[in-house]
Amino acid sequence: MYAQMIKTAGTGVKPREEMTPEEAAFQDRIDADIKIEPKDWMPDEYRATLVRQIGQHAHSEIVGQLPEGNWITRAPTLERKAILLAKVQDEAGHGLYLYCAAETLGVSRDELTEDLLSGRMKYSSIFNYPTLNWADIGAVGWLVDGAAIMNQVPLQRTSYGPYSRAMIRICKEESFHQRQGYDIMMKMAQGTEAQKKMAQDALNRFWYPSLMMFGPSDKESVHSAQSMAWKIKIDSNDELRQRFVDQTVPQAEYLGLTVPDDKLKWNEERGHYDFSEPDWTEFFNVLKGKGPCNTERMNGRKRAWEDGAWVRDGLMAHAQKRAARKVAAE
Amino acid sequence: MKNEWPLWEVFIRGQHGLSHRHVGSLHAPDAEMAVKNARDVYTRRNEGVSIWVVEARHITATNPGDKGPMFEPSESKIYRHPTFFDIPDDVGAM
Amino acid sequence: MATKDHSADLFEFLLRMGDNTLILGHRVSEWCGHAPVLEEDIALANTALDLIGQTQLWLGLAGEVEGQGRSADDLAFLRDAWDFRNVLLVELPNGDFGQTLMRQFLFDAWQELMLDALKGSSDARVAEIAAKAAKEVAYHVERSGDTVIGLGDGTEESHARMQAALDYLYPYVGEMFESDAVDAAMAQAGIAPDPASLRDAYDAKLAAVMGEATLSTPDDRFTHNGGRTGRMHTEHLGHILTSMQWLQRAYPGASW
Numbered sequence: 001m002y003a004q005m006i007k008t009a010g011t012g013v014k015p016r017e018e019m020t021p022e023e024a025a026f027q028d029r030i031d032a033d034i035k036i037e038p039k040d041w042m043p044d045e046y047r048a049t050l051v052r053q054i055g056q057h058a059h060s061e062i063v064g065q066l067p068e069g070n071w072i073t074r075a076p077t078l079e080r081k082a083i084l085l086a087k088v089q090d091e092a093g094h095g096l097y098l099y100c101a102a103e104t105l106g107v108s109r110d111e112l113t114e115d116l117l118s119g120r121m122k123y124s125s126i127f128n129y130p131t132l133n134w135a136d137i138g139a140v141g142w143l144v145d146g147a148a149i150m151n152q153v154p155l156q157r158t159s160y161g162p163y164s165r166a167m168i169r170i171c172k173e174e175s176f177h178q179r180q181g182y183d184i185m186m187k188m189a190q191g192t193e194a195q196k197k198m199a200q201d202a203l204n205r206f207w208y209p210s211l212m213m214f215g216p217s218d219k220e221s222v223h224s225a226q227s228m229a230w231k232i233k234i235d236s237n238d239e240l241r242q243r244f245v246d247q248t249v250p251q252a253e254y255l256g257l258t259v260p261d262d263k264l265k266w267n268e269e270r271g272h273y274d275f276s277e278p279d280w281t282e283f284f285n286v287l288k289g290k291g292p293c294n295t296e297r298m299n300g301r302k303r304a305w306e307d308g309a310w311v312r313d314g315l316m317a318h319a320q321k322r323a324a325r326k327v328a329a330e
Numbered sequence: 331m332k333n334e335w336p337l338w339e340v341f342i343r344g345q346h347g348l349s350h351r352h353v354g355s356l357h358a359p360d361a362e363m364a365v366k367n368a369r370d371v372y373t374r375r376n377e378g379v380s381i382w383v384v385e386a387r388h389i390t391a392t393n394p395g396d397k398g399p400m401f402e403p404s405e406s407k408i409y410r411h412p413t414f415f416d417i418p419d420d421v422g423a424m
Numbered sequence: 425m426a427t428k429d430h431s432a433d434l435f436e437f438l439l440r441m442g443d444n445t446l447i448l449g450h451r452v453s454e455w456c457g458h459a460p461v462l463e464e465d466i467a468l469a470n471t472a473l474d475l476i477g478q479t480q481l482w483l484g485l486a487g488e489v490e491g492q493g494r495s496a497d498d499l500a501f502l503r504d505a506w507d508f509r510n511v512l513l514v515e516l517p518n519g520d521f522g523q524t525l526m527r528q529f530l531f532d533a534w535q536e537l538m539l540d541a542l543k544g545s546s547d548a549r550v551a552e553i554a555a556k557a558a559k560e561v562a563y564h565v566e567r568s569g570d571t572v573i574g575l576g577d578g579t580e581e582s583h584a585r586m587q588a589a590l591d592y593l594y595p596y597v598g599e600m601f602e603s604d605a606v607d608a609a610m611a612q613a614g615i616a617p618d619p620a621s622l623r624d625a626y627d628a629k630l631a632a633v634m635g636e637a638t639l640s641t642p643d644d645r646f647t648h649n650g651g652r653t654g655r656m657h658t659e660h661l662g663h664i665l666t667s668m669q670w671l672q673r674a675y676p677g678a679s680w
Contacts, residue, residue, distance in 0.1 A: 037394065039391065039393065039394050040394045041394070062457070062462070065456065065457035065465075066457050069456045069457035069458075072453050072454070072456055073450060073453065073454060073664075073667045073668060074667050074668065074670050074671060075671075076501070076671035076672055076678075076680035077497045077501070077672075077680050078446075078476055078479060078480050078483075078496060078497055078500055079480070079497075080680055081453070081476055082473055082476045082477065085453050085456060085469055085472055085473055085476070086374075086469070086473060088456050088457060088469070089374070089456065089465075089466055089469035089470070089473075090374075092456075092457070092462050092465045092466050092469070093371060093374070093462075093466055095462060096356060096371060096462045096463070096466070097354055099462070100337075100354055100355040100356065103337060103355070108334055109334070109357065110334045134671055134680070165354075166354075169354070173375075184680075187679065187680055191678055191679060191680075192675065192677075192678050194675055194678070195675070195678055300457070300458065303458070304457070304458045304459065304460065305460075307460070307520065307521070308459065308460020308461060308521065309460070310579065310581045310582050310585065311460040311461070311464070311521045311522070311575065311582065312333070312335065312460055312461055313333055313578070313579050313581075313582070314574065314575045314578025314579045314581070314582025314583075315335075315359045315363070315571070315574040315575065315578060315582075316333050316335060316359045316578075317578040317579045317582070318359070318573070318574040318575070318577045318578040319359035319360035319363070319574070321577065322360065323360070335461070356463055357461065357462075357463060358463065359574070362570065363570070363574075366467070366566075366567055366570070367463040367466075367467065369563075370463070370466050370467040370470050371463060371466050374466075374470070
């Protein structure tokens with residue numbers, strides 16, 4: 001889940017009798033599964049929450065390029081290099097689609113970028129963890145993209161048209177990501193002792209951060225309730241996390257790897273796995289900027305943005321000159 | 331921020347014979363670069379045979395508030411649809 | 425078809441083609457996630473992907489011609505610097521975005537002419553690879569050329585940076601047009617053109633693009649060389665290979 005801890009604007013779900021006629025009509029459309037489009041009337045809180053959520057999701061995609069990009073120059077075969085590069089390129093594409101969706105809400109990509117770089121907006125906690133061995137590239141695809149897909153598949157049905165369409169496009173591309181990750185894990189798990197060790201090490205380090213991706217339990221959250229009423233959040237964090245664990249544990253078993261959780265056990269009665277919660281103190285620390293890679297990630301994005309300013313300005317200036325010359329010639 | 335590349339809407343013909351369809355947007359300094367960017371961003375998976383771009387600010391759209399007068403009057407013209415007419419099966423394909 | 429007589433020369437020629445795309449593809453891939461704007465990030469990755477794909481074809485054929493059972497991966501990941509046959513231009517550091525795109529254009533313009541000639545190669549396998557790659561490169565050169573023009577003719581700063589990039593890179597251009605015994609053998613067999621024969625068309629293209637970009641091409645035709653013959657690479661190649669070959673070297677025999 002690339003959008004975490006999105007604070008919903010407003011004070012929670014408004015009872016129908018307190019809604020203005022416009023608000024009631026808006027909620028009726030959402031309840032009837034009619035998409036909201038950019039020029040439609042929408043409550044300010046809906047717009048503000050969506051900008052935060054889509055913006056954070058977009059930021060996560062482009063910051064998410066960095067941990068995987070870390071291994072492009074060290075990919076072990078030409079084919080692996082091409083696959084990884086295509087995959088990280090897709091993340092840039094996903095960021096682009098999402099920024100465009102956010103722009104339909106009246107905020108520019110540059111403004112969103114400035115908000116990311118100034119720390120006013122966040123990105124997913126997961127990308128503050130390092131990729132230390134080649135199997136991490138497998139684990140990121142398998143676990144991180146796997147967790148992201150859990151959240152993104154339902155979001156294809158989200159109420160905001162441009163967001164929903166971006167998610168449909170993204171989901172189509174994303175399943176390639178998870179599969180290439182698992183494919184790397186299979187190779188590693190069936191490989192030499194050293195490769196098996198890499199695979200287990202990657203799972204050990206990425207398991208709990210992946211569980212954190214869904215965010216802390218939001219059963220009691222008024223913010224989540226409002227977002228769910230608006231259909232910009234479809235499932236609760238705990239539901240998604242459980243679904244992820246249930247799906248992933250057998251996949252780990254197939255690989256012959258051990259999920260780093262002593263308490264992990266199939267619960268016949270519930271029909272689900274019981275599992276340990278991640279360390280939420282660590283999670284909040286990462287969100288506050290104290291994860292292993294927060295500084296590097298932000299510096300990476302800042303450098304790209306600042307070093308690129310002359311390029312953006314230069315190409316724009318040329319386009320303007322050319323347009324002016326064309327007018328003068330006519 | 332003052333000098334942000336304009337936003338372009340991208341339309342792609344997926345296969346020969348089909349219409350161009352809106353696939354998304356992107357930023358580019360001018361139309362030529364917008365076409366190239368569209369090629370790089372939106373046809374990575376063999377999605378197109380032709381690209382149109384148009385700067386977003388040049389698109390004129392209907393106002394959602396006018397939905398009633400704009401679109402509802404056509405709802406009652408059901409005789410425009412072929413299924414309105416009952417033609418006996420014996421007549422054959424029509 | 426290539427006869428046995430010049431298979432050693434053909435192997436050498438194919439390494440030159442494949443090492444150029446391997447090393448340049450590697451360099452361009454370093455940009456992923458760091459470009460000035462998302463659209464450029466995605467476009468650069470496309471260029472790198474094309475180059476990696478071409479590498480697989482050139483080095484794959486090289487391994488086949490050599491006949492020692494070496495795959496494209498073996499050639500890419502298990503040779504040391506002295507066995508590499510790329511021109512020095514492609515191993516130079518990325519520098520800023522302008523330097524990267526200038527290097528790209530200087531290479532693309534050469535590669536376009538080279539591939540165009542190779543489409544008529546007497547070796548059908550070479551002609552086939554060239555035909556596929558030529559389509560990719562026709563786009564590369566258009567895109568890199570436009571970007572060089574845009575930045576050269578952009579702001580004062582972008583102009584200055586592009587001129588600095590051209591001044592830095594131009595002394596590496598000449599190597600692409602040097603000829604030796606390998607080239608003579610290839611030309612004689614009708615497999616590949618004499619690189620020197622491409623220079624005039626290249627200079628015309630360069631003059632047109634640099635003119636529009638308001639950049640001045642240095643008069644001095646001096647050129648660094650040694651990459652395509654393997655005589656002497658720059659210090660940069662060793663560092664590229666250090667990261668590129670790390671896993672294959674550290675875990676010999678593993679399958680990835």
